[in-house]
Amino acid sequence: MTDMKVSIAGVEMKNPIITASGAFGYGMEYNEMYPIEKLGGISCKGTTLHERQGNPGPRIAETPAGMLNSVGLQNPGSEAFVNTYLPWLRQRDITVIANIAGHSLDEYREVARRVSDANVDLVELNISCPNVKEGGMSFGTSCESVETVVSEVRKVCNRPLIVKLTPNVTDIGAIAQAAEAAGADAVSLINTITGMRIDIRTRRPILKNNIGGLSGPAVFPVAVRMVREVYKKVNIPIIGMGGVSTWEDAAEMMMAGAAAIQVGAALFRDPYAPIKIIEGLEAFASEQGLSSVTELTGSVQEW
Amino acid sequence: MRYVQEHCTLIYKEEIAKGVFSFTLKAPQIASKTQCGQFVNVLCDPFQLRRPISIGGFDAQAGILRLVFEVRGKGTEWMATLEEGQALDLLGPLGHGFPLLDSGKKAVMIGGGIGTPPLLPLCRHYGRNATVISGFRSASAVILKEDAEAFGARTIVCTDDGSTGFHGFTTQALEEELKNGTYDVVYTCGPKIMMKKVAELAKAHNIRCFVSMEERMACGVGACLGCACKTKTEDGGTAMTRVCMNGPVFEASEVDFE
Numbered sequence A: 001m002t003d004m005k006v007s008i009a010g011v012e013m014k015n016p017i018i019t020a021s022g023a024f025g026y027g028m029e030y031n032e033m034y035p036i037e038k039l040g041g042i043s044c045k046g047t048t049l050h051e052r053q054g055n056p057g058p059r060i061a062e063t064p065a066g067m068l069n070s071v072g073l074q075n076p077g078s079e080a081f082v083n084t085y086l087p088w089l090r091q092r093d094i095t096v097i098a099n100i101a102g103h104s105l106d107e108y109r110e111v112a113r114r115v116s117d118a119n120v121d122l123v124e125l126n127i128s129c130p131n132v133k134e135g136g137m138s139f140g141t142s143c144e145s146v147e148t149v150v151s152e153v154r155k156v157c158n159r160p161l162i163v164k165l166t167p168n169v170t171d172i173g174a175i176a177q178a179a180e181a182a183g184a185d186a187v188s189l190i191n192t193i194t195g196m197r198i199d200i201r202t203r204r205p206i207l208k209n210n211i212g213g214l215s216g217p218a219v220f221p222v223a224v225r226m227v228r229e230v231y232k233k234v235n236i237p238i239i240g241m242g243g244v245s246t247w248e249d250a251a252e253m254m255m256a257g258a259a260a261i262q263v264g265a266a267l268f269r270d271p272y273a274p275i276k277i278i279e280g281l282e283a284f285a286s287e288q289g290l291s292s293v294t295e296l297t298g299s300v301q302e303w
Numbered sequence B: 001m002r003y004v005q006e007h008c009t010l011i012y013k014e015e016i017a018k019g020v021f022s023f024t025l026k027a028p029q030i031a032s033k034t035q036c037g038q039f040v041n042v043l044c045d046p047f048q049l050r051r052p053i054s055i056g057g058f059d060a061q062a063g064i065l066r067l068v069f070e071v072r073g074k075g076t077e078w079m080a081t082l083e084e085g086q087a088l089d090l091l092g093p094l095g096h097g098f099p100l101l102d103s104g105k106k107a108v109m110i111g112g113g114i115g116t117p118p119l120l121p122l123c124r125h126y127g128r129n130a131t132v133i134s135g136f137r138s139a140s141a142v143i144l145k146e147d148a149e150a151f152g153a154r155t156i157v158c159t160d161d162g163s164t165g166f167h168g169f170t171t172q173a174l175e176e177e178l179k180n181g182t183y184d185v186v187y188t189c190g191p192k193i194m195m196k197k198v199a200e201l202a203k204a205h206n207i208r209c210f211v212s213m214e215e216r217m218a219c220g221v222g223a224c225l226g227c228a229c230k231t232k233t234e235d236g237g238t239a240m241t242r243v244c245m246n247g248p249v250f251e252a253s254e255v256d257f258e
């Protein structure tokens, strides 16, 4: 039997599989189908300081082997997160990651302070959302702004801090280094890749927001390459995501350098995807004779 | 558990109009939980996203579910290739369906084309007290008329080209119907512009009206916020509300048709 426990920035999780922010809400809907306690962790829907309505619909477009979304950070705000959703999650034995976003440095600081004062295990700082007009991704695309926002948030955040990176950059390794230098305890990647679909009959974009973020199997090889690049540049743990749909994908991404894995779009095809990934990964790890699943991390032997 | 993922064998398949298919599926778990107006999210194997399809009929005792769908794009085209004996992966029953009044009350239902299927279970409930006004392009596209009548419902078919039934829009037929008859409730499913007009007519006659909304979906269960539509709040503002979970059926007065 392989030990499936992993530890991210000192926080232990019962296995390396986490549901990705925005795909799983706060877990309530999927808990109708299986106990979410089977998961290693949950990264909650991105929380901003105040309630946000998000973008007008349609917000979803299908793509070959993937999907675009332009939800635009619709969420009930930090107060509702702390008072309504978090208490429900805390009744369950699951590692809780609060995912936070903002429009300005002040908003990032304030929301980080509020959620990290509450009973969450880790904070994931989203500086990579492609779906909001100001802030969001623009904080994550230059080393200077990454250093600024991460170091400011680091000062007020009482929990281990994960910085979630955007793939919409030329050198993700350098961005990850900037996050590490500014005090990140871990990095997670990738957020969605910006994309667009057009209805050729109406000559209108399918998404009302015109553009959205691509996720699902289509982005998987890009994500694996980026995890690998970041692994070579930083010494903090990496949470890998982007198109992971099967246990084989999870094993592959861990070999590239991920210490834990997030699963998003795969849930929409198969609500049980994360559970099947946990079971498959465990069987594979013991078949490989590993005493700990952590031995997979970074174990690829490059040519 | 309010909804489940179930592998459902297709036991009867019929093309009821050109490009419109009726599937009868063995789905004991989903059928046992279904209420009028709910839907299932159908896995179309080659594609990433499930397709939302209304439950057009259900029999909890027999463990049977009926889906009626039109081939519109790649996913429904794939669904149409399925043969009897093969299985379909369904997630459901999903969403909040049509609130039901006492079956002695009089209901009028307006279906636009492929919006008609979710009205069938309502016909079963209201029986002889149901009137169904359904609209189609032409005579060859008419579906589910006999099915509604089999439950005792009165049917008024409208066609755009006048090739059968009333020559004109469903909303014109409804206007006549509301002038002459007394109804306790209005139900509608179909194109947004049609439902908007239906809602206005119902309001003018002071009758409660329930509309079934459509939006592109991902999870189908309320987790991803992909399917939000604009609704009105009690304080006069607007909110973005999940069609898959808070809907697909809404009280017409709650919906912001824009």
Ligand SMILES: Cc1cc2nc3c(=O)[nH]c(=O)nc-3n(C[C@H](O)[C@H](O)[C@H](O)COP(=O)(O)OP(=O)(O)OC[C@H]3O[C@@H](n4cnc5c(N)ncnc54)[C@H](O)[C@@H]3O)c2cc1C
Residues within 6 Å of the ligand: A061, A062, B039, B049, B050, B051, B052, B053, B054, B055, B056, B068, B069, B070, B071, B072, B073, B074, B075, B076, B077, B114, B117, B118, B213, B214, B215, B216, B217, B248
């Ligand atoms: C609650 C609900 C109930 C429905 N009930 C029925 C029904 O009983 N019978 C029926 O024939 N159709 C129904 N529809 C519409 C049906 O979901 C679409 O026709 C179908 O998804 C089209 O898929 P496609 O792959 O053929 O089209 P494509 O255009 O290839 O699909 C691409 C993507 O867009 C989505 N999409 C395209 N059109 C629609 C649409 N109108 N609504 C929602 N998503 C769409 C698809 O799901 C898919 O994700 C319903 C829709 C909703 C939201």
Ligand SMILES: Cc1cc2nc3c(=O)[nH]c(=O)nc-3n(C[C@H](O)[C@H](O)[C@H](O)COP(=O)(O)O)c2cc1C
Residues within 6 Å of the ligand: A020, A021, A022, A023, A045, A046, A047, A069, A071, A073, A099, A126, A129, A164, A190, A191, A192, A214, A215, A216, A217, A219, A241, A242, A243, A244, A262, A263, A264, A265, A266, B218, B224, B225, B226
């Ligand atoms: C519908 C949807 C909503 C999302 N919302 C958020 C969000 O609020 N915050 C965030 O950091 N990432 C968000 N993401 C990005 C995912 O967490 C993840 O980074 C991305 O989808 C890639 O993983 P996947 O291919 O497994 O989905 C969202 C993704 C989807 C599909």
Ligand code: FES
Residues within 6 Å of the ligand: B216, B217, B218, B219, B220, B221, B222, B223, B224, B225, B226, B227, B228, B242, B243, B244, B245
């Ligand atoms: S489709 Fe995910 S919330 Fe409705």
